[in-house]
Amino acid sequence: MTASRPLLVTGAHRSGTGWVAQMLAASPTPMGYVWEPFNPNHRPGTFPVRFGRYFEYICAENGTGLEQPIADTLAFRYRPFSELRSLRSPKDAMRMARDWSRFERYRRCRVTGLLKDPIALFSSEWLADTFGLDVVVLIRHPAAFAASIKRRDWRHDFQSFLDQPLLMRDFLRPYEVEIRRHAESRQDVVDEAILLWNVLYDTVARFQETRPQWLFVRLEDLSRSPVASFRELYRRLDLEWDDHVENLVVATSSASNPTVESHGGSIRRNSEAHSWSWRDQLTREEIERVRAGTAPVANRYYNDHDWA
Secondary structure, three states, rough: OOOOOOOOEEEHHHHOHHHHHHHHHOOOOOEEEEOOOOOOOOOOOOOOOOOHHHHHHHHHHOOOHHHHHHHHHOOOOOOHHHHHHHOOOOHHHHHHHHHHHHHHHHHHOOOEEEEEEEEHHHHHHHHHHHHHEEEEEEEOOOHHHHHHHHHHHHOOOOHHHHOHHHHHHHHHHHHHHHHHHHHOOOOHHHHHHHHHHHHHHHHHHHHHHOOOEEEEEHEEEEEEEHHHHHHHEEEEEEEOOOOHHHHHHHHHHOOOOOOOOOOOOOOOHHHHHHHOOOOHHOHHHHHHHHHHHHHHHOOOOOOOOOOO
16 A cells, blocks of 8 residues: 655644654555755755755745755655765764665655655645645644743744745734844743744644645644544544554553653653643743733634643
């Protein structure tokens, strides 16, 4: 069995896209996992275009020239010469060998591409329309998102939004005043998370209206009942489920796992406890600030019970 359409797993960063994409890629239905081609830190061998900022917005008006590189990535055509020019260490060379080997295996087996890329959220409509992608969008509680951003002290350059007129026109105009304030002077990290969550999930809310065929999934629902929820996701995507997938879902979400990931790339967590760990990671004042600051958008996804 081969997946009929390639797949994009997106949503906000820190929303569980890595966990979900790897669980979907574990299906016996052959799928090839590709990590974040829109991320400025991706490897050029897997995708030769280097975006100079996060959340690059691609649409019909500015996508000319990108179709072939993305098509090549979905077809697992590795670019060794692009990668060679970027090598700086033995670790880079080892990564090149790993990626090239994996792409060659995917290509020989004619697997379907699975792009895991929250950084491509704004561009997901163009990607879906141009390449016939199915799309899964992860939604995460705003306090959990803010707690994750605060814990890692991940800052965003809001000027990168203002430097994209098409993005401002199509999605972010309602937030222009706030974006300019954050671009002109660094704000508190929780306030940055509030604004980021709003602009990302206001966009997701629009997609829910214009793209009803996409799958929109709350991370908390997956985390509460992982096996049943992933089974349903597999069914809706027409992917094959087996004991290996079920065992992997259980292993990566078990209560015996740590609540917070042991390292940046880990997907093994106590999934249910992790979903609500923001209660201990944010102060009461920060929680109230996040709730008030995200309410106009968050009320679409979360009710009073979800803040208790």
